[in-house]
Amino acid sequence: MNELLKCPVCNEGLRQGNKSFRCINNHSFDLAKEGYLNLLLNAKKTAGDSKEMMEARRTFLSRGYYQELSDRVNHHLSLISKPNDSLVDIGCGEGYYLSRFQKNYRPQSHSYYGLDISKLGVRMAAKKNPDINWLVANFAKLPFIDHSIHTVLSMFAEYSVPEIDRILSSDGHILIVRAAPNHLVELKNIIYPEIHEKAKKSAIKTFPGFEVIRDHYHYRTKIQSTEDLLSLLLMTPHYWKIKPEGIENLKKYDSLEVTISIEIDLLKRIK
Known part of the structure; x- marks a missing residue:
C-alpha cells in the first residue's frame, strides 16, 4: 500500500x-495479521454479508460457474489498463474477480486495491491472495486521495457516484457490472410465484459528464448440485426477498441450467 x-x-x-x-x-x-487494513470507522460487527453468505460465495465461485463472466470483465479491464495503473474493486467480497485479473492478466504492473465493508470477506481475500492491498472501508467514503485512481471496478456492488468521481483520475475509467433483467431467470422462476422486474437507471444519467459503452453479455451454465444452487441463492439479493417455500422449491432440484446475463458499462470522462 x-x-x-x-x-x-x-x-x-x-x-x-x-x-x-x-x-x-x-x-x-x-x-491485521492477515495483511489487510481496516479503515472503517464505527463499524458494526455485522457489517456486510454474513459468514454463511461469504462462504457460500467462495464455494460457488470456486466451481467455475462464473469464470466466463470474469473472463469477459477481465477482457475489458485489459483493454483500458496501462503499466503502473491503480485499480480499485469496490465491493470486492472475498476477492474472486480482482484476484483473477491480478493473477492472469496484469500480475505485477498495477497497484491493486480490493475494498469491502465486510471484514469477513476482506479477511478471506487477504488469506487467499497477499499480493493485493485489501481494505475494510465504506464505499460512501472511499479512503483514497483525490484523482489518484486510474480504474474503478464495481461488480454487482453498491457505489457512490460522487466518491468515484472524486477519486478517479482525469484519464481514468469506470467499469460497472450489474445483472441484466433475465439474469438467473430460471432460478427466479423457481423461487418466486411471480417475477416483477424493476427498471434500472441508465449509467449515462447516473454518471453525468461521462461517456459510456455498454456490453450486453450472456451465456448458459449448468449448476451441478442442490448445494451449489443454494450457494448461488445466498449470493443474490433474492435470498432476502423470497418466502420459505421458495427455498423449499429450490431444494427439489439437483441441477439446473441457468442464464448468466450481465450489463458491463465502460465509462470515461467527456473532455
Missing part, C-alpha cells in the same frame, strides 16, 4: 510504517 490512501478521520494522506499506517495528525491504523 502506498501514498494513494487517506485517513478516514481527517482526510490527510496515510504513510506506511512497519505494521501500521499513520497520518500527520497521528491517526494510526494497524495492519
Whole structure:
C-alpha cells in the first residue's frame, strides 16, 4: 500500500510504517495479521454479508460457474489498463474477480486495491491472495486521495457516484457490472410465484459528464448440485426477498441450467 490512501478521520494522506499506517495528525491504523487494513470507522460487527453468505460465495465461485463472466470483465479491464495503473474493486467480497485479473492478466504492473465493508470477506481475500492491498472501508467514503485512481471496478456492488468521481483520475475509467433483467431467470422462476422486474437507471444519467459503452453479455451454465444452487441463492439479493417455500422449491432440484446475463458499462470522462 502506498501514498494513494487517506485517513478516514481527517482526510490527510496515510504513510506506511512497519505494521501500521499513520497520518500527520497521528491517526494510526494497524495492519491485521492477515495483511489487510481496516479503515472503517464505527463499524458494526455485522457489517456486510454474513459468514454463511461469504462462504457460500467462495464455494460457488470456486466451481467455475462464473469464470466466463470474469473472463469477459477481465477482457475489458485489459483493454483500458496501462503499466503502473491503480485499480480499485469496490465491493470486492472475498476477492474472486480482482484476484483473477491480478493473477492472469496484469500480475505485477498495477497497484491493486480490493475494498469491502465486510471484514469477513476482506479477511478471506487477504488469506487467499497477499499480493493485493485489501481494505475494510465504506464505499460512501472511499479512503483514497483525490484523482489518484486510474480504474474503478464495481461488480454487482453498491457505489457512490460522487466518491468515484472524486477519486478517479482525469484519464481514468469506470467499469460497472450489474445483472441484466433475465439474469438467473430460471432460478427466479423457481423461487418466486411471480417475477416483477424493476427498471434500472441508465449509467449515462447516473454518471453525468461521462461517456459510456455498454456490453450486453450472456451465456448458459449448468449448476451441478442442490448445494451449489443454494450457494448461488445466498449470493443474490433474492435470498432476502423470497418466502420459505421458495427455498423449499429450490431444494427439489439437483441441477439446473441457468442464464448468466450481465450489463458491463465502460465509462470515461467527456473532455
